[in-house]
Amino acid sequence: MKAVVCHGPRDYRLEEVPVPRPGPGEVLVRVHLAGVCASDGKAWDGAPKIWGTNDGQGRYIEPPVIVGHEFVAQVVAFGEGAEGRDGLAIGDYVCSEQIVPCQDCLYCKEGLYWLCEPHDIYGFHQRTPGSWAEYMVFPRKALNYKLPAGMDPDHGVFVEPLGCAVHTINRAEIRFNDVVVIAGCGSLGLGMVAAAKMKSPKTIVALDLHPARLELARKCGADITINPRDEDAVTKVKEMTGGYGCDVYIEATGAPRAVTQGLDMIRKRGRFIEFSVFRDLVTADWSIIGDTKELDIKGVHLSPHAYDTAIRMIAEGRLPMDEIITHKLPLEDYEQGIQMVIDGSASLKVTLRP
Ligand SMILES: [Zn+2]
Ligand SMILES: [Zn+2]
Structure with a gap:
């Protein structure tokens, strides 16, 4: 089968590799559509925060590995004893959470499976080859979800990113009277706007530098949109x-300036939710967090307990999916897809069709 194999930064190759065989408890799937994530762009570019050395977070990429953690796929075969697991049947369209938890480490035992120490994420570690390929295997400990009948299978590719957006909004613990600012209306930020809308806060404010994305943010449920290029957002x-300032500020841009902007526009005792992976170190006045405003700062990682909600949101048509999935490229054009995501100006969700 064809697969995109990562050998190192800027060294990704389209290769012919054997179709994997499902072992006991495993499921073989044919990839229907795979997503290109911002983190794929950063990984390709050699971002030290993603490559690094093993910093104890288990985040490093382990080449050679087949790339890709966003996907929708179709069940092809079951390994021994896997028939019918997770309610799956041959031909079903399925997703699988990006992390395959070990169920044995400190975090898994505490119920925090998305922080699992070995941290086997599809497309990053050799134990979990990714989705930029014709076929992949869901391991025995994978967390799998069947898509509902009637949902456009192409839209399933957005379940993983939307799950991350849902988890972000869960972390924000939004209340009815809140003014919620979401900085960054890429595909993830748009998902956050749609998820925040379901919590019915007083006002949702979306920030972005691209007018077309602000237009989409309104379709997803933003009440007010601000382009910081045209007016002073703070x-x-x-x-x-x-x-006073906003009650909740959600940072989803990946730009250091959006962090200081958030610290400036948030009220005392506000909740600052950090989602982004930054290319550069961020410098901020740390005193604002304690002495000046007594803020709650919360980080967000992955999409625990969020896939069911994400699937329901897509099935209910809460997002203009056909406008969010802007590109469907053949797998062979993966480098073009990566470049589009790095550039970011002319695309939202870029996908690959094996
Ligand atoms: Zn992703
Ligand atoms: Zn674990």
Whole structure:
């Protein structure tokens, strides 16, 4: 089968490799559509935060490995004893959570499976080859989900990113009276807008530098959109909150400036939710967090307990999926896909069709 194999930064190759065989408890699937994530762009580019050395977080990439953690696929075969697991049948369209938890480490035993120490994520570690290939295997400990009948299978490729957006909103613990600012309306930020809408806060404010993305943010449920290129976002948010600032600020841009902007526009005792992976170190006035505003700062990683909600949101048509999935390229054009994601100006969700 064809597969994109990562050998190192900027050294990805389209190769012919054997179709994997499902072992006991495993499921063989044919990849229907695979996503290109911002983290794929950063990994390709050699971002030290993703490659690094093993920093104890288990985040490093382990080449050679087949790339890709976003996908929708179709069940092809079951390994020994796997028939019918997770309610799956041959031909079903399925997703699988990007992390395959070990169920044995400190975090797994505490129920925090998405922080699992070995951290086997599809497309990063050799134990979990990824989705930029014609076939892949869901391991025995994988967390699998069947897509509902009637849902466009192509839309299933957005379940993983939308799951991350749902987890972000769960972390924000939004209340009815909150003014929620979501900085960054890439595909993840748009998912956060749609998920925040389901929590019914007073006002959802979306920030982005691209007018077309702000238009989509309105379709996803944003009440107010601000382009920081045209107007001062901090001043505007303070004006609409009687000078206090927003209750919740969600950072989903990956730009250091969006962090300091958030610290400036958030109210005292506000909740600052950090989602992004940054290419560069971020410098901020740390005193704002304690002495000035007594903020709650929360980080977000992956999409635990969020796939069911993400699948339901797509099935219910809560997002304009056909406008969010902007590109469906043949697998062979993966380098073009990576470049589009790195550039970011003319695409939202870029996908690959094996
Ligand atoms: Zn991703
Ligand atoms: Zn674990």
